Amino acid sequence: MYQKEQFKKIKSDFPIFQRKIHKDQRLVYLDSAATSQKPELVIQAMDDFYRNSNANIHRGIHELAEEATRLYEDARLSIAKFLKVDDARQIIFTRNTTESINLAAKTWGSTFLQKDDLILLTRLEHHSNLVPWFMLKEAKNLRISFIEITPSGELDLEHYGALLEQKPKLVAFTHMSNVTGTINPAQTITKMAHEAGALVLIDGAQSVPHFPVNLTEIDADFYAFSAHKMCGPTGIGVLFGKYALLEQMPPFLGGGDMIRKVTYEGFTVNAIPYKFEAGTPSIAEGVGFGAAIDYLESIGMETIAEHEQELTHYAMQALKDEKGLNIVGPDAEKRGGVVSFSMDGIHPHDIAQILDADGIAVRAGHHCAMPLHQHFNLPATTRASLYLYNSEEDIDALVRGLAKVRKVFA
Amino acid sequence: MDDLYREQILDHYKNPRQKGQIKPSDHSFEDENPLCGDFLHIDLKTDGQGVISDAKFEGQGCAISMASADLLLESLIGKTIEDAKKLSKQDILDLLGIELSPVRLKCALLSLKVTKAAAYDLKEADDNLME
Numbered sequence: 001m002y003q004k005e006q007f008k009k010i011k012s013d014f015p016i017f018q019r020k021i022h023k024d025q026r027l028v029y030l031d032s033a034a035t036s037q038k039p040e041l042v043i044q045a046m047d048d049f050y051r052n053s054n055a056n057i058h059r060g061i062h063e064l065a066e067e068a069t070r071l072y073e074d075a076r077l078s079i080a081k082f083l084k085v086d087d088a089r090q091i092i093f094t095r096n097t098t099e100s101i102n103l104a105a106k107t108w109g110s111t112f113l114q115k116d117d118l119i120l121l122t123r124l125e126h127h128s129n130l131v132p133w134f135m136l137k138e139a140k141n142l143r144i145s146f147i148e149i150t151p152s153g154e155l156d157l158e159h160y161g162a163l164l165e166q167k168p169k170l171v172a173f174t175h176m177s178n179v180t181g182t183i184n185p186a187q188t189i190t191k192m193a194h195e196a197g198a199l200v201l202i203d204g205a206q207s208v209p210h211f212p213v214n215l216t217e218i219d220a221d222f223y224a225f226s227a228h229k230m231c232g233p234t235g236i237g238v239l240f241g242k243y244a245l246l247e248q249m250p251p252f253l254g255g256g257d258m259i260r261k262v263t264y265e266g267f268t269v270n271a272i273p274y275k276f277e278a279g280t281p282s283i284a285e286g287v288g289f290g291a292a293i294d295y296l297e298s299i300g301m302e303t304i305a306e307h308e309q310e311l312t313h314y315a316m317q318a319l320k321d322e323k324g325l326n327i328v329g330p331d332a333e334k335r336g337g338v339v340s341f342s343m344d345g346i347h348p349h350d351i352a353q354i355l356d357a358d359g360i361a362v363r364a365g366h367h368c369a370m371p372l373h374q375h376f377n378l379p380a381t382t383r384a385s386l387y388l389y390n391s392e393e394d395i396d397a398l399v400r401g402l403a404k405v406r407k408v409f410a
Numbered sequence: 411m412d413d414l415y416r417e418q419i420l421d422h423y424k425n426p427r428q429k430g431q432i433k434p435s436d437h438s439f440e441d442e443n444p445l446c447g448d449f450l451h452i453d454l455k456t457d458g459q460g461v462i463s464d465a466k467f468e469g470q471g472c473a474i475s476m477a478s479a480d481l482l483l484e485s486l487i488g489k490t491i492e493d494a495k496k497l498s499k500q501d502i503l504d505l506l507g508i509e510l511s512p513v514r515l516k517c518a519l520l521s522l523k524v525t526k527a528a529a530y531d532l533k534e535a536d537d538n539l540m541e
Contacts, residue, residue, distance in 0.1 A: 347472035349446055349517060353414060365446060379447025379470060408415050409424075409473075 002306035010299075011389045013039040025359030028397045033178050033206060033338050033385030034363055035228045038292075042231055045291035049284045057283055058257060058274075072283050075290030076273075079238060082293050083223075084214040090246065092239045092273040093281055097205040098128040100224030100239035101172075103276060104201055105132040107249040108222070108241075109170075115141040118168040120198070122147040122155055123375055124177040124184075127368045129203040133172065147173070149375075153180035153329040160189070164196035171198050175207035179369045179381065180329025181312070181338035183207070186218045194219070199245075205229055209296075209387070210336050211305035215240055227285065232292035236285040239276075246272045253278040304388045308337040311386050315339050315395045322402060328381055337386030340367070343402075346409050348382040354408055355401040362398070413508050415473065423473040428483040430466040437491065439528035441535040443520050448475050452483070452524045460490045467524075472517050474510070479521035481505040486525070494529035497522055499541055 011017045014037045021027050029037060049071065055064035057072050080088035094100045109132075113119075119133050123146050137144050145163055148156040155173075164171075171193040176183045186207075190200045201222035207213055209230035215223055222245075226237040241249075251258050251269050255278035260268045269275045296304065313332045316339060319325055324344035329335055343351060348364035355362055363383045366373045373380065384398055435453035442449045448471030455464040465483035469476060485505060486494055502522050503510070510518055519540040526539040 347446075347470075349472035349474070349514070350415075353514070370444065373447065379449075408420065 002303045002310075004307075004310075006299075006303075007307050007388065007391065011391070013041070013295075014389055015040055015043065017389070021359035021361075022357060025357075026397075028358075028360040028394045030384040030386065030390065030394060030398060031361045031363050032209075032229070032387035032390075033367075033383065035234065036209060036231050036387050037389065038233065038288075039231055039295050041295050042233065042288045042291045046233060046284045046288040049287045053287075054284070056280055068283060071290070072281070072286040075286045075293070078290045078293045082297065083208070083240065084216045085240060086216065087243055089272050090240055090243055092241060092246075092276045093286060094224075094237045094239050094276075095235055095282070096226040096228070096237035097203060097224045098132075098237075100222075100237050101128055101201065101203065102132045103239050103252045104222045104224070104241070105136045107252050107276070108199075108245060109133075109136045110140065111248075111250055113140055113142055113169055116143060118143045118145060118166055120145055120147055120160070120163055120168045120171045120173075120193075122173045122184075123149045124153065124155070124174055124180065124182060124372060125172075125369065126174060126178055126203060126205070127370070128205075129172055129174060129201075130371065149182075152331075153177065153182050154334065155182075155184055155189070157185075157188070157192075161192065164192060164198070167196060168193075168198045170201060172201040172203070174203040174205075175213070176204075176210070176336045176338075177329070177369075177372075178206050178338060178385075179340050179367050179372055179383070181335030181340075182330055183211075183334065183336055186220065190218055190220050206336060206338070210308055212301040221245055227289040227292060230292055231295055233282075233285040233288040235282040236289050243272065246276070249276075251278070252276045255279045257281075299388065307388060308386055309333075311390055311392065311395065312337045312339070314392055315384065315386070315398070318395055318399050319402075322399070324406075325402070328376060328378070337390075338383065339385070340381040340383040342378055342381050343405070346405060348380045350409070351382045351402070351405050354405045355398070358397065358401050358404070360397055360401045414510075414514075416508070419473060419477040419506065419508070422477040422480040426467075426476065426480040428466050428480050429468065431468060432464055432466050437528040437531060439524050439532065439535075441520065441524050441527065443471070443475070443516060446471060446475070446517060448472065448517065448520055450475070450479055450520050450524045452479070452521070452528050454486075454491070454494070454525075454528055456491060460492065462486050462489055462491065462494065467521070471520070474506070474514055475517040475520050478502055478506055478518045479524075482521045482525060491529050494525055497526055 055068040057069040148159045199221040204225040208225040223240040228234040258278040316332045352364035432453035437454040440451035450469035
């Protein structure tokens with residue numbers, strides 16, 4: 001159950017909040033959509049791995065190798081359980097969300113898509129769920145259509161329904177936009193796609209860190225996300241894929257660990273998921289990822305989501321009344337903890353720079369979603385994004401900072 | 411921060427002296443910095459002897475990029491196209507009179523790139539011009 005008091009202590013789980021910014025400023029970190037901060041627990045798990053358990057995983061016949069393998073594979077089991085996936089073999093480790101989507105495009109996409117096949121994407125997508133499909137489109141002469149969005153940045157499901165009549169082979173969409181914060185109805189979109197005979201890939205980079213995600217219920221065929229946005233380390237991410245699909249797909253990269261047998265004539269592939277995991281993976285990062293899941297579960301994803309909902313309401317309310325400030329995207333109840341905005345006559349770089357002087361970290365630019373900014377006719381926006389360690393004081397600091405910005409440019 | 415947004419820079423951002431277009435111009439170029447969504451178009455007019463008689467810009471961007479364009483063009487009037495070709499990163503920094511982080515340096519140097527590309531009558535932008 002959500003208790004506001006509980007969250008007051010959470011900042012102290014994250015060592016970085018002990019440091020000062022520009023000598024004496026408190027860190028007001030509002031850039032978690034780019035990457036989250038890491039709790040002591042995760043840092044310790046990785047430190048402990050290197051100090052006490054370090055070895056390469058799989059096949060080693062010594063205590064350290066067995067221990068390292070167990071720690072790494074335990075993380076896979078934790079992740080499966082976290083997402084309500086019954087068979088952990090469907091959790092493939094990658095470097096990040098981007099690599100996960102590329103893996104799906106390069107293996108499933110290049111094998112099963114033919115000339116003129118249609119892929120549906122949405123206007124909301126991050127470059128990582130656009131460019132891999134553009135590359136595939138060029139290589140295989142595919143077609144891509146975009147599901148339209150409403151002026152407030154929600155998917156137009158009527159338009160989606162109409163596009164489905166063209167029998168797309170794949171629908172790929174973001175579970176939560178990193179610009180507008182829009183949370184898309186993943187289960188409905190997936191069900192509609194399946195009824196039209198299309199497979200579904202979901203970019204979960206912004207969703208898995210922030211609210212409960214049940215992959216069995218959503219029923220997507222592929223689901224991608226990264227550890228570093230959910231209190232875990234950089235360098236490790238996941239592609240979930242349905243087992244039957246993974247079986248039909250060719251391997252991704254070639255090398256050690258992805259093979260069963262190699263001769264001078266050729267090779268046979270290893271079992272799933274190892275077939276897609278060539279070379280020594282990010283082992284310590286896997287261990288850290290497992291620790292991050294444990295940490296998030298110790299608080300509870302429902303609880304985290306509630307805290308962020310409250311803060312998002314608070315932030316939207318506070319920013320709404322600011323003169324000349326325009327928030328992109330839907331109302332607070334339809335979005336996660338991401339608030340992007342523009343200010344009349346002031347470039348986001350200048351806003352971010354002035355906020356930085358007070359220790360406030362926001363992001364300024366197109367947030368890897370250039371087409372979406374073009375769609376909204378904005379060269380760039382300033383984005384404040386929230387996580388479990390943020391508080392109302394952080395939002396208050398942002399509002400005070402924006403007053404300073406306005407003063408400089410008055 | 412106070413340094414970055416000192417009076418002179420804000421003044422050139424809010425009240426640009428060289429904003430506008432010159433039609434017809436003798437040398438023109440435009441480019442963008444897609445990372446920031448910045449855009450800059452520069453027109454140069456010469457007196458026939460290679461001396462810059464007027465210089466104007468149109469664009470959108472942050473205070474640093476727009477002020478740097480304004481300061482640079484203002485400083486070029488009365489100089490020659492050959493002088494413009496020889497401009498360096500340091501000239502821009504001297505005009506601005508501030509230190510810049512690597513990201514903000516890109517904002518400031520868009521005007522250098524576009525001005526030199528115009529002076530050289532280039533067809534395409536070249537990042538080497540920002541040195």
